[in-house]
Amino acid sequence: MKEIAASALTQTIKDMFLELSYVGGKDLMCALDNARTQEESPLGQLVIDQLMTNYQIAAKERVAICQDTGMSVVFAEVGQEVHITEGSFEEAIQQGVREAYTEGYLRKSIVRDPLFDRVNTGDNTPCVIHTRIVPGDTLKLTALAKGFGSENMSALKMLVPADGIEGVKRFVLQTVEAAGPNPCPPIIVGIGIGGTFEQCALLAKACTALPLDQKNPDERYGALENELLERINALGIGPAGMGGRITALRVHIRQAATHIAGLPVAVNICCHAARHATRTL
Amino acid sequence: MKERRLNLPFDEDTARSLKAGDPVLLTGTLYTGRDAAHKRLIALIDAGQPLPIDLTNQTLYYVGPAPASPGHAVGSAGPTTSYRMDAYTPQLLALGLRGMIGKGLRSQPVIDAMKQYGAVYFGAVGGAAALIARSIQSSRVVAYPDLGAEAIHEFVIKDFPVTVIIDAHGNNLYETGPKQYRKDMP
Numbered sequence: 001m002k003e004i005a006a007s008a009l010t011q012t013i014k015d016m017f018l019e020l021s022y023v024g025g026k027d028l029m030c031a032l033d034n035a036r037t038q039e040e041s042p043l044g045q046l047v048i049d050q051l052m053t054n055y056q057i058a059a060k061e062r063v064a065i066c067q068d069t070g071m072s073v074v075f076a077e078v079g080q081e082v083h084i085t086e087g088s089f090e091e092a093i094q095q096g097v098r099e100a101y102t103e104g105y106l107r108k109s110i111v112r113d114p115l116f117d118r119v120n121t122g123d124n125t126p127c128v129i130h131t132r133i134v135p136g137d138t139l140k141l142t143a144l145a146k147g148f149g150s151e152n153m154s155a156l157k158m159l160v161p162a163d164g165i166e167g168v169k170r171f172v173l174q175t176v177e178a179a180g181p182n183p184c185p186p187i188i189v190g191i192g193i194g195g196t197f198e199q200c201a202l203l204a205k206a207c208t209a210l211p212l213d214q215k216n217p218d219e220r221y222g223a224l225e226n227e228l229l230e231r232i233n234a235l236g237i238g239p240a241g242m243g244g245r246i247t248a249l250r251v252h253i254r255q256a257a258t259h260i261a262g263l264p265v266a267v268n269i270c271c272h273a274a275r276h277a278t279r280t281l
Numbered sequence: 282m283k284e285r286r287l288n289l290p291f292d293e294d295t296a297r298s299l300k301a302g303d304p305v306l307l308t309g310t311l312y313t314g315r316d317a318a319h320k321r322l323i324a325l326i327d328a329g330q331p332l333p334i335d336l337t338n339q340t341l342y343y344v345g346p347a348p349a350s351p352g353h354a355v356g357s358a359g360p361t362t363s364y365r366m367d368a369y370t371p372q373l374l375a376l377g378l379r380g381m382i383g384k385g386l387r388s389q390p391v392i393d394a395m396k397q398y399g400a401v402y403f404g405a406v407g408g409a410a411a412l413i414a415r416s417i418q419s420s421r422v423v424a425y426p427d428l429g430a431e432a433i434h435e436f437v438i439k440d441f442p443v444t445v446i447i448d449a450h451g452n453n454l455y456e457t458g459p460k461q462y463r464k465d466m467p
Contacts, residue, residue: 182385184407236462243458
């Protein structure tokens with residue numbers, strides 16, 4: 001049995017949201033560097049230059065990379081030998097989000113009701129929490145700040161088995177093309193395939209927090225990731241949607257067992273500022 | 282690429298001289314406004330009431346900035362997606378709104394109204410929010426302070442980097458740009 005104090009969990013969540021809001025990942029900087037060398041459009045090159053300068057300013061001055069500091073999402077893998085002491089697990093996470101957004105000059109973007117009462121909660125809570133209980137005595141946390149420019153361009157479709165691989169490709173390309181300049185390209189495309197309606201969406205969301213250099217371990221899906229990336233970039237949307245070779249930096253796919261009658265596909269689009277962090281307690 | 286410099290506010294003739302695809306550095310004053318502020322402006326127009334700001338020849342920046350940290354005029358302040366303002370925009374263009382800064386697609390009624398009244402849609406780079414904030418020298422709330430980040434602010438800007446996306450003749454870089462780089466794949 002390992003004990004983790006709720007206050008330590010709060011501090012970790014706070015640190016993660018501050019860090020991810022100010023500092024772009026090394027994998028992202030590397031991907032943008034590559035994109036800059038591949039981009040042929042003069043306007044596209046200008047956009048990537050601005051983005052790279054922006055990441056430098058944000059990290060150096062410790063200010064938000066983007067004013068949309070997102071809706072907070074936490075994936076928690078809780079070892080079954082872990083005991084959270086001195087408080088509630090979920091409230092500790094909410095408190096970490098609250099402290100990061102109110103003390104870190106991050107924008108508070110959450111309204112308490114989607115339809116009838118769109119009043120800002122004032123501290124960016126509630127955070128969306130996905131918890132899994134796993135073997136072991138560690139607590140692995142992945143935090144994401146999800147901007148809604150790209151979230152709004154995401155889509156889910158319940159394909160049928162007959163749609164097959166071609167149907168999946170068609171749906172992904174349609175979704176990215178319809179999004180055009182809106183989700184702040186160059187984008188990262190997270191694709192969930194299989195499972196149920198909600199599991200498929202969760203897989204797609206989790207994809208947006210993967211390291212950009214990580215490939216799907218199943219080489220068939222790895223090849224599909226590469227093909228989709230090539231096809232997305234062939235759309236010509238380009239950086240900021242102004243035309244160019246680089247529309248997406250990466251396509252990630254995660255798949256799951258599904259029903260004999262189903263082929264769910266979820267496409268979660270993430271802007272270039274894929275802000276995420278992972279820590280283990 | 283060589284940027285053209287433009288002072289805000291600007292008139293219809295100047296608007297009609299800008300071309301889709303031109304990179305431009307903006308200097309002067311503009312107003313901010315997004316979903317909630319637009320909704321209130323339109324409610325006033327529909328009720329026949331005066332607006333809290335005169336939009337003639339003015340530019341609206343679709344933005345909800347992050348809070349300013351000490352030593353900064355504003356927090357990070359990149360563009361939000363413009364299509365959410367489309368339903369309101371033609372009425373504001375009819376009142377003389379000359380420029381809009383945002384990111385992403387616009388509807389045909391907006392483009393038609395831009396051609397009719399002589400207005401320009403500029404794109405700022407989504408996610409370049411800390412860089413853009415450096416070109417904002419001061420900020421003050423001029424209407425709807427209760428909306429917080431969504432209040433209408435007046436920004437004094439210097440060399441704010443944008444690109445003309447849709448010009449007053451209806452040319453649209455979001456169509457011509459991607460067409461130029463599109464590759465057909467089997």
